[in-house]
Amino acid sequence: MSRPGIRLVCLDIDGTLTDGVLGPPIPGTVEAVRRIRKGLPVRLVTNTTSVPHPALWEDLKRKGFTEDPQELVTPATVASRVLPGRGHARGILLAEPGAREDFGWFREDPKGTAVLLATEGHSLGIADLQPAFRRLFDGAAFYALQRNRYFRKRGELVTDLGPVAAFLTYASGREAENLGKPSTLLFDSVAEDAGVRRSEIVMVGDDAEFDVSASVALGMTGILVRTGKFRPEDAARFTPRPSAVLDSVADLPGWLGT
Ligand SMILES: [Mg+2]
Incomplete structure (x- = not known):
């Protein structure tokens, strides 16, 4: 029982x-x-946004936690379920180079209807954020894979996605919808x-x-x-x-x- x-x-x-x-x-x-x-x-x-779904699932399977990929839910899987139905599967994607395979369904298009923030941005410079800012300023929908403040990386606390979303919100006036x-x-x-x-x-x-x-x-x-x-x-x-x-x-x- x-x-x-x-x-x-x-x-x-x-x-x-x-x-x-x-x-x-x-x-x-x-x-x-x-x-x-x-x-x-x-x-x-x-x-987690740094490891793509297939690699994370393989790791969890090897450890004995799961036998079914459907059991693993990441913000990227939620994005793939929700955004196409809203007409938001096209636009600007800011993602980790190693995790882009999770976004094969999202068509990168500088004039698209959405901005999808999928990285905590440690490999980006301010200049890399300008196209996203301009698109948001012009009315694109804004999604963030999650809005965590910080996380632990190799023993150090480092800033997560939330602060990058806050940066773009402050500049554009548009709030990010949280997918995590x-x-x-x-x-x-x-x-x-x-x-x-x-x-x-x-x-x-x-x-x-x-x-x-x-x-x-x-x-x-x-x-x-x-x-x-x-x-x-x-x-x-x-x-x-x-x-x-x-x-x-x-x-x-x-x-x-x-
Ligand atoms: Mg935890």
Whole structure:
């Protein structure tokens, strides 16, 4: 018997299942995910933009986390599901050189209807952002793969996509629509794909603000794990509070009753 009202388990990856993007599994998590999947469908939901979907999926498969590419949800997969239907599959793409294969469906066209921000911009200069600024100024729709503030890269905290989106918003006056966690675009897309309601999702992660508190605010169950970037003060730092706090995903099957 699994926990009533929960029909889909969404798991963050970096800091929740693995120690870093493409890093080693956190102890007990591979076995836990296998056990959960016997009772409930699972999605691996990340805001990572530096590794393309196929390479990330291969890595997670090799580690034993998944057998099905559909289980891995990245902001790029959400973009590919949402933007074409809105007539926004054409325009300016700002992406990591190593992750461009995720955007084969997006036609680069300086006069297109959309600007898609898909990189934290560490390899860009201000001049590279000018075409996007001009297009936004002229009325193009603005999408950001996610709006995280910073992330940990080789042990250092560095700025993420959010500050680059803020730069373009400040200049153009146009807000970016978020395609990553914790946007309703992402969770509604995940819910529709799995045939559940958003309120029937549990989101589990190490980011107390964007994985957990924001999910609870959207009517979902949000579980914080004490792994990855978790710090003890995080459990009470954001409102609404986590639905539960667990030592790691290894404890999740017990909590779910799977
Ligand atoms: Mg994380």
